[in-house]
Amino acid sequence: MRLLVVEDDRTTADFIVRGLTEEGHAVDRLASGRDALAEATRTSYDVLVVDRMLPDLDGLSLVKALRAARVATPVLFLTAMGGIDERIEGLRAGGDDYLTKPFAFGELSARIAALARRLPLSEEAETVLRAGDLEMDLVRRRVTRAGQEIDLLPREFALLEHLLRRKGRVQTRTMLLEAVWNIHFDPQTNVVETHVSRLRAKVDRPFDRDLIVTVRGAGYRIDG
Numbered sequence: 236m237r238l239l240v241v242e243d244d245r246t247t248a249d250f251i252v253r254g255l256t257e258e259g260h261a262v263d264r265l266a267s268g269r270d271a272l273a274e275a276t277r278t279s280y281d282v283l284v285v286d287r288m289l290p291d292l293d294g295l296s297l298v299k300a301l302r303a304a305r306v307a308t309p310v311l312f313l314t315a316m317g318g319i320d321e322r323i324e325g326l327r328a329g330g331d332d333y334l335t336k337p338f339a340f341g342e343l344s345a346r347i348a349a350l351a352r353r354l355p356l357s358e359e360a361e362t363v364l365r366a367g368d369l370e371m372d373l374v375r376r377r378v379t380r381a382g383q384e385i386d387l388l389p390r391e392f393a394l395l396e397h398l399l400r401r402k403g404r405v406q407t408r409t410m411l412l413e414a415v416w417n418i419h420f421d422p423q424t425n426v427v428e429t430h431v432s433r434l435r436a437k438v439d440r441p442f443d444r445d446l447i448v449t450v451r452g453a454g455y456r457i458d459g
Contacts, residue, residue: 236281236351236405237261241271241297242313243289247336251284251313254340255347259453268292272300280308281351281404284343287314287325295328302329309350313338352410364399366446366459369438371399380442390415391434398447398457407454431455 238255242248243266255262263278265271268289275283283301287294298310309331314321317335325333331353332346364371369380371392378385378395387395393415398406408427412418416426431447439445446457 236347237279238263238347239271239275239278239280239283240264241268241283241285241289241294242266243286247286250340251343254344258344266290268294268297272297275301275308276304276306279403282347283308283310284313284347285310285330287312287316287321295325298325298329309353311343311346311350313343348410352414361400364396364402366399366402366457367444368442369399369446369459371396378438380438383441385437387434387437390430391437394430394434395438395457398455402457402459405450405454405456410454 238260240248240251240255240262242251242264245266248264248266252262252264263274263280265274266289269292271283271285271289272292285294285297289297292300294312294314298312301308301310310329311332311334312325312330313334313336314325315336316325322333331350334343334346362373364373369378371378373396376392378387378392394411397411397414406414409421411427412421415430431449435445435447439447446459448456448458450456
């Protein structure tokens with residue numbers, strides 16, 4: 236995932252960025268609310284981790300400004316302000332989750348992963364998904380590429396839909412198991428790899444360009 240950490244305490248920011256980077260994420264960090272507003276409006280992130288007490292533009296105002304600008308990126312508030320009223324205030328400002336300091340890194344990582352699996356309402360409402368010359372009509376349950384209809388089994392259809400909704404974003408094996416198979420543990424099978432291979436045989440192999448990409452050591456994404 237590509238993440239933005241907005242935290243003005245250097246020690247805390249170092250700890251978060253180091254842990255998330257070790258997990259394989261691409262992490263940007265900023266200490267200024269105004270800088271974060273500019274960066275988050277021009278760059279596509281999977282999740283923002285935002286402290287509430289920031290210089291020049293506090294975290295609450297930052298998130299309100301992002302929502303006003305129609306930036307729907309999930310936001311996790313990470314702050315020492317842990318009162319009930321403060322949590323409510325953060326969520327009402329447009330935050331998606333709220334974690335108080337001190338915190339366990341494992342919980343932070345898990346909450347980020349959970350937020351990344353969510354989709355903005357605007358994306359959920361889409362009925363036609365596209366990548367290059369590939370088109371999926373969710374209402375008619377019809378998939379075509381270059382005008383040629385592709386017959387998919389139900390699980391293949393669900394897998395392709397998940398990838399298309401997150402076009403350009405890497406989806407790990409764990410994410411796919413949870414989203415497509417509703418499996419919340421590692422069953423030590425190659426079910427994901429098998430279905431991706433079958434999907435490629437139908438979606439990519441008969442055509443000139445591959446849309447489904449393997450990101451070595453990370454997962455899969457669909458381009459276009």
